Amino acid sequence: MHERDLRIDFLRGLALLMIFIDHAPWNVLTLFTIHTWSFGDAAELFFFMSGYIAAVVYGRTLDKRGFAAAMTRIYRRGRDLYVTQIALLITLAIGLYAYTVLSEDTSVAEGFRLTPFLADPWKMTLHTIQLRYQPAYLDILPNYVLFFLALPFVLWLMRKNVWATLALSFALYLAVQFTGWTLYTSPDHASWFFDPFAWQFLFTLGVAFGSGRLSGLLPLLRSRAMLAAAALIAGSIALTTATAVWHGILPQIPSLHLLDVDNAKDILRAPRIVSFLALALLAWRFMPESEALAGFSLSRAIIKCGQQSLSIFSAGVLLDALASIVYGDWNSQAAVALATAGGVAILMAIAALLDRSQNSGSVLNRLQSAGAT
Numbered sequence: 164m165h166e167r168d169l170r171i172d173f174l175r176g177l178a179l180l181m182i183f184i185d186h187a188p189w190n191v192l193t194l195f196t197i198h199t200w201s202f203g204d205a206a207e208l209f210f211f212m213s214g215y216i217a218a219v220v221y222g223r224t225l226d227k228r229g230f231a232a233a234m235t236r237i238y239r240r241g242r243d244l245y246v247t248q249i250a251l252l253i254t255l256a257i258g259l260y261a262y263t264v265l266s267e268d269t270s271v272a273e274g275f276r277l278t279p280f281l282a283d284p285w286k287m288t289l290h291t292i293q294l295r296y297q298p299a300y301l302d303i304l305p306n307y308v309l310f311f312l313a314l315p316f317v318l319w320l321m322r323k324n325v326w327a328t329l330a331l332s333f334a335l336y337l338a339v340q341f342t343g344w345t346l347y348t349s350p351d352h353a354s355w356f357f358d359p360f361a362w363q364f365l366f367t368l369g370v371a372f373g374s375g376r377l378s379g380l381l382p383l384l385r386s387r388a389m390l391a392a393a394a395l396i397a398g399s400i401a402l403t404t405a406t407a408v409w410h411g412i413l414p415q416i417p418s419l420h421l422l423d424v425d426n427a428k429d430i431l432r433a434p435r436i437v438s439f440l441a442l443a444l445l446a447w448r449f450m451p452e453s454e455a456l457a458g459f460s461l462s463r464a465i466i467k468c469g470q471q472s473l474s475i476f477s478a479g480v481l482l483d484a485l486a487s488i489v490y491g492d493w494n495s496q497a498a499v500a501l502a503t504a505g506g507v508a509i510l511m512a513i514a515a516l517l518d519r520s521q522n523s524g525s526v527l528n529r530l531q532s533a534g535a536t
Contacts, residue, residue, distance in 0.1 A: 169453035169466050175212045176469030181205035183479040190500035199408050200401045202426040203435035214369025222374050225318050234315040241311035248304040252291050256280050271487045275299045279350050295349040300480045302356035309359050310366050325376035336364035339430050361431040397441040467514040478513050482506045
């Protein structure tokens with residue numbers, strides 16, 4: 164039996180919580196998210212870790228039980244992602260429709276891009292089923308549905324030749340950078356917020372590391388030269404981005420954001436990848452072991468969020484909608500920070516309850532099995 168690496172769950176949970184914080188109006192908590200200290204944000208971490216975890220979980224099935232069994236498990240998870248996307252959209256539409264009718268305030272529904280759905284629910288439901296209609300904050304799961312459709316074949320190809328697989332993935336990524344190739348949403352015919360043909364590279368890179376097929380790179384990644392390069396890159400970028408943020412708070416702090424860097428999110432421009440990989444290498448080298456993380460209540464709470472990722476993501480989206488109503492026209496950053504911290508606490512509490520429920524169910528099943536024997 165493989166011992167669970169809690170660092171993986173910690174990083175995924177941290178990404179989920181930072182995504183929730185970044186969706187709130189700017190407040191002091193935003194200073195502690197990746198967005199302030201790099202060219203990217205928590206989305207890169209979430210995509211990479213999702214690929215890593217998928218390789219660990221489903222790669223074992225592929226090795227032990229074969230391609231068909233792995234495909235069955237992967238597509239079952241893809242079905243869950245697909246159903247969650249539709250259920251979240253319908254829940255948001257019903258809730259915000261009720262709020263709009265009662266308050267006569269259309270701004271929240273407009274902010275979530277739900278106006279087309281409320282105007283023509285049957286047509287937009289059809290587009291939702293086709294993953295073409297993507298309201299705000301519901302533009303990430305469609306990517307995962309597509310990635311999981313391809314995942315069985317990606318895992319199989321990596322077992323043949325991991326470098327050839329990564330080369331194909333990178334070639335597709337480069338094609339997007341030069342052609343803007345993407346999928347389009349309905350009804351505005353806008354490009355996907357996360358271009359799947361670009362973001363698949365980060366997911367595939369996570370799969371490659373999670374599969375263990377890049378173990379030959381570990382000596383190089385552990386070298387002092389690579390560590391120094393990562394620290395130089397991450398530190399320089401952090402100075403550039405963080406001082407610009409702090410300059411907006413305290414004008415006495417000079418902004419070092421002197422260059423106009425193209426770090427567009429939709430097609431995952433190269434500076435975002437470089438920035439993320441530098442931070443990832445530093446985290447890999449200096450992150451505490453699982454036992455140390457398990458020794459602190461805060462890190463345990465974050466770990467549980469990572470272990471309940473789909474539920475916490477869904478709860479975060481619904482809390483974002485509620486927060487948009489509650490925040491309103493608040494001008495107090497302290498109040499927004501307090502409300503955002505409350506939302507983080509709620510997500511942690513939900514994860515803890517789900518974890519306790521699952522553990523109670525596991526214990527009950529073992530007792531029933533023991534009684535049956």
